[in-house]
Amino acid sequence: MKVTDGVHAFLWQSYSENNCNTYLIEGEKRILVDPGHRHLLAHVDRGLKEAGISREGIDAVLITHAHPDHLEAIGEFSPPALFAMNQREYELFNQYAAGYMTLPEPDFFLAEGDLAIGDIRLQVILAPGHSPASVCLYWPEKKVLISGDVVFAQGIGRTDMPGGSGKALMQSIRRLAALDVEYLLTGHGEIVAGREEVRKNFAEIEKTWFPYLR
Numbered sequence: 709m710k711v712t713d714g715v716h717a718f719l720w721q722s723y724s725e726n727n728c729n730t731y732l733i734e735g736e737k738r739i740l741v742d743p744g745h746r747h748l749l750a751h752v753d754r755g756l757k758e759a760g761i762s763r764e765g766i767d768a769v770l771i772t773h774a775h776p777d778h779l780e781a782i783g784e785f786s787p788p789a790l791f792a793m794n795q796r797e798y799e800l801f802n803q804y805a806a807g808y809m810t811l812p813e814p815d816f817f818l819a820e821g822d823l824a825i826g827d828i829r830l831q832v833i834l835a836p837g838h839s840p841a842s843v844c845l846y847w848p849e850k851k852v853l854i855s856g857d858v859v860f861a862q863g864i865g866r867t868d869m870p871g872g873s874g875k876a877l878m879q880s881i882r883r884l885a886a887l888d889v890e891y892l893l894t895g896h897g898e899i900v901a902g903r904e905e906v907r908k909n910f911a912e913i914e915k916t917w918f919p920y921l922r
């Protein structure tokens with residue numbers, strides 16, 4: 709579905725099988741965020757088709773964090789698409805997944821700071837907690853925040869996986885809550901649309917979940 713000009717969401721809506729939401733950002737270049745599981749890639753293909761492009765039209769694939777339900781299909785795009793993720797996440801993935809899955813070599817790494825791809829200017833926000841070096845992607849021009857598994861509609865990422873931390877997650881969510889966001893594009897479940905809805909979502913999360921994070 710089209711979220712706003714230049715932003716498409718391919719939401720994963722099956723409850724019988726886990727997979728992530730995938731996002732397409734379009735400007736001079738086309739960026740795909742979190743392609744998900746390889747055996748479920750037909751979901752992304754359908755979304756791309758609806759958006760009027762094919763896999764070959766993707767210039768770069770960005771990964772929010774190194775969990776298989778977000779990045780397993782990366783090899784289907786890279787190369788020729790550029791591939792980027794956080795360096796620490798990449799190294800940890802290789803450590804844990806050694807023997808059953810290998811990732812292509814990233815073309816560059818995602819670190820805290822600005823990232824320009826064509827005319828698309830994103831801010832990469834390092835947001836640990838769900839995983840040690842998750843990144844969120846903020847597009848100020850569109851007030852779009854792609855949050856990976858850090859924060860959801862009425863929920864937060866789990867912190868019981870390797871390198872997770874409740875305290876770090878809380879700090880990360882606080883940083884995200886301070887951004888001016890019109891569209892909160894989450895790694896799973898529904899997105900949150902509208903500045904007021906996004907504000908309410910962060911307030912609700914702080915009230916409901918923060919007491920459990922330490």
Ligand SMILES: [Zn+2]
Nearest residue numbers: 773775838857
């Ligand atoms: Zn995850």
